[in-house]
Each structure stands twice: as structure tokens, then as C-alpha cells.
Amino acid sequence: MKTIANINALAEARALxxxxxxLSLKRDPSVSKFWNNNRNLLEDAWTExxxxxxxxxxxxDESLLDPKLRNAINDAWENPEKxxxxxxxxxxIIPGVYETQFFDLERLADFRKYLEDAVKSEIPKRxxxxxxxxxxxxxxxxxxxxxxxxxxxxxxYNTIMNxxxxxxxxxxxxxxxxxxxxFGFSIQYxxxxxxxxxxxxxxxxxTLNINTNLPDEEFTGSIVDxxxxxxxxxxxxxxEPGKAIIHRGNVPHAxxxxxxxxxxxxxxxxxxxxMQIPRGGASSYGSINSETVKHSALESVTARQRWSLPDGPxxxxxxx
Numbered sequence: 165m166k167t168i169a170n171i172n173a174l175a176e177a178r179a180l181x182x183x184x185x186x187l188s189l190k191r192d193p194s195v196s197k198f199w200n201n202n203r204n205l206l207e208d209a210w211t212e213x214x215x216x217x218x219x220x221x222x223x224x225d226e227s228l229l230d231p232k233l234r235n236a237i238n239d240a241w242e243n244p245e246k247x248x249x250x251x252x253x254x255x256x257i258i259p260g261v262y263e264t265q266f267f268d269l270e271r272l273a274d275f276r277k278y279l280e281d282a283v284k285s286e287i288p289k290r291x292x293x294x295x296x297x298x299x300x301x302x303x304x305x306x307x308x309x310x311x312x313x314x315x316x317x318x319x320x321y322n323t324i325m326n327x328x329x330x331x332x333x334x335x336x337x338x339x340x341x342x343x344x345x346x347f348g349f350s351i352q353y354x355x356x357x358x359x360x361x362x363x364x365x366x367x368x369x370x371t372l373n374i375n376t377n378l379p380d381e382e383f384t385g386s387i388v389d390x391x392x393x394x395x396x397x398x399x400x401x402x403x404e405p406g407k408a409i410i411h412r413g414n415v416p417h418a419x420x421x422x423x424x425x426x427x428x429x430x431x432x433x434x435x436x437x438x439m440q441i442p443r444g445g446a447s448s449y450g451s452i453n454s455e456t457v458k459h460s461a462l463e464s465v466t467a468r469q470r471w472s473l474p475d476g477p478x479x480x481x482x483x484x
Contacts, residue, residue: 173208174216178286180205188293199290199309209287210313222278224320226327230265230406237328244467251335258392258399260412262336266374267406273378276428279350282312292349293484304348304432307482321348324372325432326473329410333370333434334470337412342369342442344474347483348432350376353386353422363389367483368413368433369441375403376428383425391416403427413441437476439483 170176180202183195199206214221226234236249254262267275282302283289290310292301303311304321312318325346333339347368377383387400390411401409411417413433435441 170205170208171212173205174212174287177202177206177209177288180288182288185291188291196309202288203309206287206310207313210285211315213285213287214314214316217281221281221316222274223316224275224278226320226323228267228271228275228320229328230268233264233266233328237331240331241327241471244471247331247335247467247470250332254332254336254410257401257409258390258397258415259394260337260415261390261399261409262411263401263407263409265406266408267376269379269406272376272406276376276378278317279376282314282317292351300352300354300428301350303482304350304430305346305482307345307347307478307480308349309482321432325434329370329372329432330434330473331471332410333372334465336410337370338465339369339412339434339442340465340469342436342440343434344437344476345435345439345479346432347435348430350428350430352429353383353419353427355385355422355424363391363416363418365416366413366433367439367441368435370410370434371413372408372410372432373403374408374430374432375405376430377403377405377426379405381405381425381428383422383427385421385423386427387420389418389420403429433483435483437479439481 180198183192183198188195233250233253236246236253240247240250254264256262288310289302289312290308292303303309304317305311306313306318325348330343333343387402388409389398389400391398393416403409413435
């Protein structure tokens, strides 16, 4: 457990004046300066918040995740030759895009309450502003300014990235060699503010987009388009509670306007050192320019390699 350097960190953090949305959207230098200057204070505040509320807070862990997925993942870590069981849980939407149940529906309310408690903590949090600023989101990765630094959440986040997402992406998308680095944020769509997201690709090798709506939290609209470059067709899908979609970052996608209710998601990325991602079309993930790829063909990567952790350290560069 991390020790707190500043025993009054929580009160001090709550008293900070957070930069305005306008300054954030303008990428004003004062915004980064604010988050960087207060990074240690905010990390201490999250630790203090967790300690003070330990009897009331959920400690998120992999028991929140779908039992079938969780058991298949754990079996594959024990014996990588069982990885086909993991692959079979994912339904292909189009080449390079797959869907499965990720959260256990019976535990999803527990996790949502944890996120709501984090929002109500009054600790300053930086909203995502990549393509646009999402008013309700939080940054999740330590490389990001103003991230959700609660120790128990970070342990859960690392479990999702290291034990789940990375081997799944290697297995389904062939991203081995381009997945040392992680990135993540939460996002929420609402009819009155953040309604949609125009067509774009991600600066990632793989994107995992996890819906955290509860079964009784219905919404209309917010259909997601995925563009299949090979066929030229656009395939539409709608997020269901606790389900996740994993896709290559270079697959164009867009979100239609939400017309009622709200949609809440966690979005996490993998990419290589120095922001490297595979180049070319979807079929080139297994055989790419030899100047950048570490393993020239998907077939050269063994099951044991897919179910392993990267050797290199994490860098500190954030995509946005």
C-alpha cells in the first residue's frame, strides 16, 4: 500500500481550482502545468480517500468480470495451449472487430457504484479531450494528467490490461510487438451534452471499449458504425450492458447521436514503444514493414509469447 507523503492531501486537493474547460480545449500551457505541479498531491489524495473510506468502498478486482471469460483467461495463463477457449468467446462483427461479455452482470452495479464514488470524491480529475472534451469522463492510466490514482483501482486496471486485454489482442488481432504501452479513459454520452463521436481511427494497435451500463439503464441512439475496408461496408452495432468490443485501432468507427438515456464506457488502448502501431491495412498486422515490426509474421509468435508480459518499461507519453 502506498504511503501518504502529505497527510492533509485530500483537503488540499479538494481546494484546488481546476483549469476551465475552455483552457483545456485550447490546450493552454497552464493546464498541463496545473496537473503536473499537483500530480503528487493528487496521488496522495486518492490514497487518503481510499484509506478513509475503506469500510465503504468496493475493492475492484477480476471477480467483477464475466466468469466464463475470467476462467478461460486464467486457464490460458496456466497453459497457453488452451487459448482457443478464450478466442471462442469472442464473436466477430467484421474482420478486426470482436465482441463478448466482459463484466459479470450481477457485479456490474458494484463497479458502477465504485466509479460514482470516485466521481463524488471531489478530487480533481482531468476529463478526456482527444477528439472532443467529454465532460463526464476520467483518465485512467498513470501516464495521464489528473488520472484516477486510487491504488485499488490501479491494481484492477493493470489486471485488465496485462492479464486480459494484451493476450486477447495478440490472439485475435496479432498485435504482439506493438502492445508494451497502455492508455485508458472513461466516457459518457448524454443527449444534452456529449452526444456523439464523428468517424475516426484510434492511435492504438488495439482498442477495448467496455460498456458499463446497468441492465435497467436503457438508452436510444448511440449506435456504433464500424467500416470494413475490405468489403467497403459499414456494420452497425449497439453496446449492451457489460459487453466489450475489441478492435484494431486502424478500423474506422463512429458513434451516432444518443437520443435518450446515457451510455457509459471504459476505453483502453494498447500500442508500442514511442507510440508505434502497425502500419497498413488490417491484413498487414501479421507482416509489416521490417523497420518497425519486432516479429515479421503472426505465425512466428508462439502461444507462450502471447501469454507473457512485456519486458520493457512503461513510458510517460500520453496520446492526449
